[in-house]
Amino acid sequence: MQVYLPIAELSVNILLLVAMGGGVGFLSGMFGVGGGFLMTPLLIFTGIPPAVAVATEANQIVASSAAGVGAHWRRKAVDFKMGGVLLVGGLIGSSIGIWLFRYLRELGQIDLIISLSYVVFLGAIGGLMLIESLGAMRSKSKGATLGRRPGQHNWVHGLPLKMRFHRSRLYISAIPPLAIGFLVGILASIMGVGGGFIMVPAMIYLLRMPTNVVIGTSLFQILFVTAFVTVLHAVANQTVDMVLAFFLLIGSVVGVQFGVRVGARLRSEQLRALLALLVLFVCIRLALGLVTEPTNPFSLGAVFH
């Protein structure tokens, strides 16, 4: 059963798309991560143009974060004020990101920059996760506990523009959350990811937010930033493929449910080591694509004026 993707301009099997959505949904449910950083490379491997993969992935994340934020909202696990500050940074960052995306597309370098960003981020995250999970596995088998040293983040408290965040029970400067939101906004528009993998650790270790509001608050920011990015990509680049996003979503809403159930039964260190290996595998696959000689060095592209 083939479907024609109107923006990617190619025909793809519907079952393949649903299976991809389901597979990445399953992994994101199992590991508790957003699937953007796995789905975008997978789409690129399938032959979807990278620029379309990124913008469509932003569209898909709108749905998954909308589904997630509702649950956290009901549990009052969203700090709307903190979310709002992160969002302001995110909107500024994603606007600049979209402008950069369009500029790189005109230069014919966007595909390269997307792949390079993925290689760098997946390599760093996969590597860190692997080291951390292997360390945790080793210390567990030795029976020792590896204490985490409290970080030296006093400079965060010395910054001006202090604001009170009631739900997070914090009185800190608005500059760090603005900067975090800004960085995540740029990543959302150029890589088609929600950015939770950067935002969540930054909120815990840098802002010292209580862990119970971190996920809900980051989903709140991701929902609005990816919504904004989707519309901006549609307007500036015309690269959002609604049909592609739809079939991926159908698979992922089901896949997430199974992933959550399976994940609850597995040990977390092994799970994280598995995810780390998967992330590194995707990273290496992308990197190989950049260094192997193309069969034809020439390619055709559209001209934007």
Added chain:
Amino acid sequence: MTRIAAQIICIALLLLPGAASAQRLVADLSDHHISLTSSFTGTEIIVFGTIEDVPARDAGSFDIAVVVQGPPETIAVRRKERVAGIWMNTQTVEIEDLPSFYYVASSSPFYELMSASRRNSYDIGTDVLGLPDTPFDPAQSQRFEQFRAAMIGLRSEDGLVVEDQQGVRFRGEQLFRARIPIPATVQEGTYNVTVYLFQDEMVIGAQNALLTIDKVGIEGRLNTLAHDYPLIYGLMALFMALIVGLGANFILRSN
């Protein structure tokens, strides 16, 4: 567009009474309209025609060329080179006014006998496809030619550039026909089909026909919407995602 206007003037001049000798070219297409549905995998259009009122002494001395050109566009041809171990696009050449689809066929390889500059004014031959109307300086042209040849190679692989020097078949001395393969990757728009009548490598008659290619079905409409009303399309994409996301949330909560 100026090139097409110039061609129309050329053709109009040819069609003026008295401009050509007694014989007359009559040609048409098997179909003037193609719908691109989601299951479109390519099709074929037949160009057919006849040369009427041929004086007995001229019988068999004619040649036919058929040229089909899709809507013109400007494209960038890029070349990758290894930079610090990574293959990246380093050079770009833009080709303006290039038909998105190009087909040329003739009844014999006669047109190689014509000079490239004369064929360029009629757009006959892939060796003149994408060449500017006015020649530019030779230092530039070598690089341009390299990129232009690469473009022809890439487009030929997709069936978007086709040259067939035996593609026009005569049945007897007057009836002729040619098959135009339309690949799955064609763009929508108005395609210009021109049939040229030659005698001794000289154009002595021409006839024009239009072929319209439309996108139909929901995918086709979405593509048109995405390009013509991007804001509405973007909001629709957003709305779709919110419905699916919140819908899934609602269903799973009730479980």
